[in-house]
Amino acid sequence: MKHPHSIAATPGIGNDTAMPRQAVATADLYRAAWAASLGSALEYYDFALYNLASALIFGPLFFPSSDPVIGLIASFGAYFLGFAIRPVGGIVFGTLGDRYGRKFVLMATILLMGMASTLIGLLPTYASAGIWAPVLLVGCRLLQGLGAGAEQAGAAVLMAEYAPARRRGYFAALPFMGVLLGTVMAAAIYFALVRVEDISQSWLWRVPFLLSVVIIAVAIWIRLKLKESPSFTRLEARKQVNDSPLKHLVKHSKPTLLKVIGLRMAENGGSSIYQSLAISYMATATGLKGPIGPVALLLAGASGAIVIPLAGMLSDRFGRVPVYRAFAFYQLVLAFPTWWVLSQGNAAASIAMLCAALAGVWGMFATQGALLPELFGAQHRYAGVAVGREVSAVIAGGVAPLIGASIIAWATAHWGGPEGMMLAWVPLAAYVAILSLIGVVTTFYTPETRGRDLDDLRDAADDPIASRTASELRRS
Numbered sequence: 169m170k171h172p173h174s175i176a177a178t179p180g181i182g183n184d185t186a187m188p189r190q191a192v193a194t195a196d197l198y199r200a201a202w203a204a205s206l207g208s209a210l211e212y213y214d215f216a217l218y219n220l221a222s223a224l225i226f227g228p229l230f231f232p233s234s235d236p237v238i239g240l241i242a243s244f245g246a247y248f249l250g251f252a253i254r255p256v257g258g259i260v261f262g263t264l265g266d267r268y269g270r271k272f273v274l275m276a277t278i279l280l281m282g283m284a285s286t287l288i289g290l291l292p293t294y295a296s297a298g299i300w301a302p303v304l305l306v307g308c309r310l311l312q313g314l315g316a317g318a319e320q321a322g323a324a325v326l327m328a329e330y331a332p333a334r335r336r337g338y339f340a341a342l343p344f345m346g347v348l349l350g351t352v353m354a355a356a357i358y359f360a361l362v363r364v365e366d367i368s369q370s371w372l373w374r375v376p377f378l379l380s381v382v383i384i385a386v387a388i389w390i391r392l393k394l395k396e397s398p399s400f401t402r403l404e405a406r407k408q409v410n411d412s413p414l415k416h417l418v419k420h421s422k423p424t425l426l427k428v429i430g431l432r433m434a435e436n437g438g439s440s441i442y443q444s445l446a447i448s449y450m451a452t453a454t455g456l457k458g459p460i461g462p463v464a465l466l467l468a469g470a471s472g473a474i475v476i477p478l479a480g481m482l483s484d485r486f487g488r489v490p491v492y493r494a495f496a497f498y499q500l501v502l503a504f505p506t507w508w509v510l511s512q513g514n515a516a517a518s519i520a521m522l523c524a525a526l527a528g529v530w531g532m533f534a535t536q537g538a539l540l541p542e543l544f545g546a547q548h549r550y551a552g553v554a555v556g557r558e559v560s561a562v563i564a565g566g567v568a569p570l571i572g573a574s575i576i577a578w579a580t581a582h583w584g585g586p587e588g589m590m591l592a593w594v595p596l597a598a599y600v601a602i603l604s605l606i607g608v609v610t611t612f613y614t615p616e617t618r619g620r621d622l623d624d625l626r627d628a629a630d631d632p633i634a635s636r637t638a639s640e641l642r643r644s
Contacts, residue, residue: 208346251566257317262554280315282384289377340537341480428556434607495531
């Protein structure tokens with residue numbers, strides 16, 4: 169099926185004289201990396217904060233209940249709503265990004281996310297405001313999710329379009345170091361606070377959210393100096409910007425969107441389960457409370473600083489699909505051993521296994537940096553990555569902690585008391601294994617995209633070059 173302006177999609181014609189290609193200056197390349205990374209840092213600082221707060225303090229503060237498991241479910245229900253709104257943000261901001269440019273949208277999303285997170289730190293609790301407290305918390309969570317629905321997609325698209333083709337996997341993975349930075353910052357702050365006192369009984373729980381203001385200021389300062397993506401600049405110069413990128417996406421890219429969703433079931437589902445649900449399981453089922461959860465995320469984030477750039481480099485060497493498949497399979501194999509260790513209540517072993525399990529998440533995450541933008545054509549790339557990422561975020565990451573908390577409640581009732589809660593590790597591990605298996609299977613239907621021309625208007629599935637195997641690409 170031909171796309172509009174299909175002549176430009178023909179290999180070689182993307183380099184027409186209307187806008188000659190020039191090498192991106194090194195300073196601009198690294199400025200783009202910093203701009204994308206700091207936005208990712210804010211997004212995941214916010215979400216890691218909310219993950220930890222949902223698992224550790226939001227229950228008694230905003231959803232008081234005599235049954236702590238019910239409070240946990242209510243807390244993770246609000247967590248899910250932030251994911252549920254993300255596809256809306258992906259559609260709205262993704263469409264704007266394909267029409268008006270990447271830089272414009274990245275400025276808007278970081279402002280929205282930062283303001284929402286800061287407001288959470290100013291909210292009254294249930295004890296002082298009653299039902300309005302959880303209502304306001306959910307409202308801030310919805311605003312947070314709306315902005316996040318396009319922030320990470322924009323960072324991935326921006327960096328992929330800036331990066332040199334032969335090292336795109338490496339450079340497109342760098343913004344995900346911002347993910348680690350945000351996660352580590354949130355975990356470090358919570359670790360410091362929970363050692364002082366029970367922060368749910370004081371004003372100290374507000375401090376991490378209020379600190380979002382600092383990250384916003386730095387990120388905006390850097391993004392103001394950022395130039396527009398070279399690929400989008402060429403698209404404008406050739407007058408190929410599509411006025412209806414969402415309609416264009418739905419018409420031409422439904423199979424590609426399904427592939428993105430399938431790939432993300434493993435990564436996003438695993439990420440949410442291990443960074444949120446596992447922490448609450450350790451606290452409620454095995455008594456590993458206090459600083460144990462934040463320490464686990466802190467060390468896992470530090471290990472990711474090695475895994476992420478390495479995965480990006482490996483995807484440049486061996487191809488995106490083989491590397492993604494390897495990390496998804498690794499997560500599948502490790503699912504049952506990880507949850508068994510978490511059920512034993514040994515702090516050191518639990519921390520070590522969480523670090524090991526999250527290595528699979530980090531590897532898939534990094535590989536997506538180049539893979540997802542390369543799957544879509546230039547006219548609807550931002551919308552495609554945003555919609556694909558965020559729809560999958562709802563059905564994989566957003567619902568995972570809620571399902572997991574329900575599994576814990578069922579196990580507690582079915583097998584009786586604390587012993588039943590500990591035995592919940594079996595269905596929880598099976599859940600992670602199923603999500604991982606979906607990711608593995610999807611890789612066998614995903615075209616190899618390494619080195620694609622990002623000025624091409626076609627999706628990778630419509631590009632005969634992308635149908636080559638990874639071994640053929642290595643020989644080219």
